[in-house]
Amino acid sequence: MTKKIKFHHKVLTKGREIAIVFALILIISTFLPWGQTEVASVTGLKGDGQYVIGIGFLAFGLLFVKKFPKMIAYLLALALLALGAYYFIYRGMVLGAKPWVSLLFLADLIVIAILVLRRRAIFVSLALGINALALGLIDFHVMAKTVENLVGGEIGIGLYLALIASCGIVLGTIVEGCQEQDSKLKKKLFFFDQKD
Numbered sequence: 585m586t587k588k589i590k591f592h593h594k595v596l597t598k599g600r601e602i603a604i605v606f607a608l609i610l611i612i613s614t615f616l617p618w619g620q621t622e623v624a625s626v627t628g629l630k631g632d633g634q635y636v637i638g639i640g641f642l643a644f645g646l647l648f649v650k651k652f653p654k655m656i657a658y659l660l661a662l663a664l665l666a667l668g669a670y671y672f673i674y675r676g677m678v679l680g681a682k683p684w685v686s687l688l689f690l691a692d693l694i695v696i697a698i699l700v701l702r703r704r705a706i707f708v709s710l711a712l713g714i715n716a717l718a719l720g721l722i723d724f725h726v727m728a729k730t731v732e733n734l735v736g737g738e739i740g741i742g743l744y745l746a747l748i749a750s751c752g753i754v755l756g757t758i759v760e761g762c763q764e765q766d767s768k769l770k771k772k773l774f775f776f777d778q779k780d
Contacts, residue, residue: 599763600756603756604644604756606748606749606751606753608640610746611640613745614629614633614634618633618723619740633742633746636716643708643716646705646708652708657703664708667715692715709757712753714754720750
């Protein structure tokens with residue numbers, strides 16, 4: 585027996601609105617300069633910005649999904665774990681980021697565990713926001729070291745926006761997770777998704 589996918593036209597919560605706006609800002613930030621000198625600039629589309637734009641699109645799209653089937657939740661958890669392990673362990677620790685990277689990886693693992701247990705799409709967007717935040721912080725650390733020795737070198741507005749947007753996605757998804765627990769709101773939420 586197959587489950588029907590329906591479009592429920594209902595309301596967006598404040599948390600979801602916050603996360604949607606910041607996911608769009610995260611996407612836009614990759615087109616702006618992440619580092620610049622007097623003669624050149626580098627946009628976020630070079631290097632890690634390609635992952636950040638993907639994270640922004642995924643986080644945005646998943647904000648309209650409520651719950652996953654068990655197998656998809658497991659596959660998403662494995663994919664997020666692999667992405668988190670690569671960025672937090674290899675990029676962060678091997679390439680010289682600070683110890684806070686380990687704390688972000690721990691937060692990511694907790695979110696992945698919740699995802700597997702609850703199968704809620706909001707937790708995927710939360711994990712993506714945490715990944716984007718860690719990625720932005722690692723890039724900020726690397727960019728700061730790079731531009732300090734260049735004439736007129738400075739960190740670009742795009743990287744600052746990416747960090748702010750990542751924090752906004754995390755904040756919005758946490759607020760949304762709390763709002764989903766409100767029984768009065770639960771039946772009125774706006775989703776493109778399987779019915780519970």
